[in-house]
Amino acid sequence: MMTPVKRINRFFMLLTAPLIGLLIVLWAHQPKLILDLDTGQFAAAPGPLEQTALLKQELLAAQDSASYTIDAIGATAHLYNQTTNAMNSLVTTAAAQVSRPELIYNRRITAKLGIPADVISSDRITIELYRLNPGNYKAYALKIRLKDAAAMKMSLAGDGTGQSETTMQAVMRSGAVAGINAGGFADQNGKRYPLSTTIVNGSYLYGFEPTYKDLSFVGLSKSGRLIGGKFSSKAQLDQLEPAFGATFVPVLIKNGMLQPIPLKWQISPKRAPRTIIGKYKDDQLLVLVADGYNESGTSGATLMELQSKLWGMGVVDAYNLDGGGSSSLIFRGKVINKPSDGNLRQVPTNFLFFK
Secondary structure, three states: OOOHHHHHHHHHHHHHHHHHHHHHHHHHOOOOOOOOOOOHHHOOOHHHHHHHHHHHHHHHHHHHHHHHHHHHHHHHHHHHHHHHHHHHHHHHHHHHHHHHHHHHHHHHHHHOOOOOOEEEEOOOEEEEEEEEOOOOOOEEEEEEEEOOHHHEEEEEOOOOOOOOEOHHHHHHHHOOOEEEEOOOEEEEOOEEEEOOOOEEOOEEOOOOOOOOOOOEEEEEEOOOOEEEEOOOOHHHHHOOOEEEEEEEOOEEEEOOEEOOOOHHHHHOOOOEOEEEEEEOOOOOEEEEEEOOOOOOOOOOEOHHHHHHHHHHOOOOEEEEOOOHHHOOEEEOOEEOOOOOOOOOOOEOEEEEEOO
């Protein structure tokens, strides 16, 4: 006998059976779900992406190249600095080595003069003043290094038509810091004319006169070297390119060799105030002014004494200038020697030095 519950359950089973069967059929025969969306319009264009990627690759390559170049430049700069420092060091060392012989030579010749009493130095000239007292005479010396050829000149009193002036007057007139008397002179009709060949500012004052008797020319070349000697022709002297110069007697030393002193100049006078100019082998100048209280031959120095003194000090060329009462040495506006006349003598030419 079927209970009411079973009848109800059967009723619902019969009621839902068609639905369950439909679901089973649908499940067994389920179609594939295809979602067809048109997304192409939103996709990025392929061209810019490829270019961007290529550009990125190129930028990375450029970065690598730049890094390599920076490293290479840094290494090169470091090497350049090292090389530059090494070359500068070599140049400095070479310059020191080149100047060393010159310094040694200068010390050697200076040691024979003693300690300078005064020094004038500039970028144009160096002048050292020394006081000498060998025993038989008293003298003063100037050791002069011309750094500029124009730092030495020869003054001419007036226009060369017989005028004269003291060395002090020439120094003050031209603004020089030192000066000595220069060539000899001849007196005529109350006037004083330079002796023989005289050159001022590169021009012959009276023209060239061949050397005669014991006379010799002495002056400075345009390059600043002391020149002198005996000349038989104008062309011979012109080869030395004289800037200025004067004439007196005699030559004492030439090319490191002592020259014979004419007998007349050994005894007439034997002793006297003297002015001599010479040069060392490095072209430094040496001026020697010997004191004497007269010109009678009893005071001052003999030419042979001064010749020997200069040769012993290493002078390679030396020329006697006008002496006696003409001998004068001006330094820093003061008369250093004691003129034998009691006062400075007026002369037509003077050698002057400028700071």
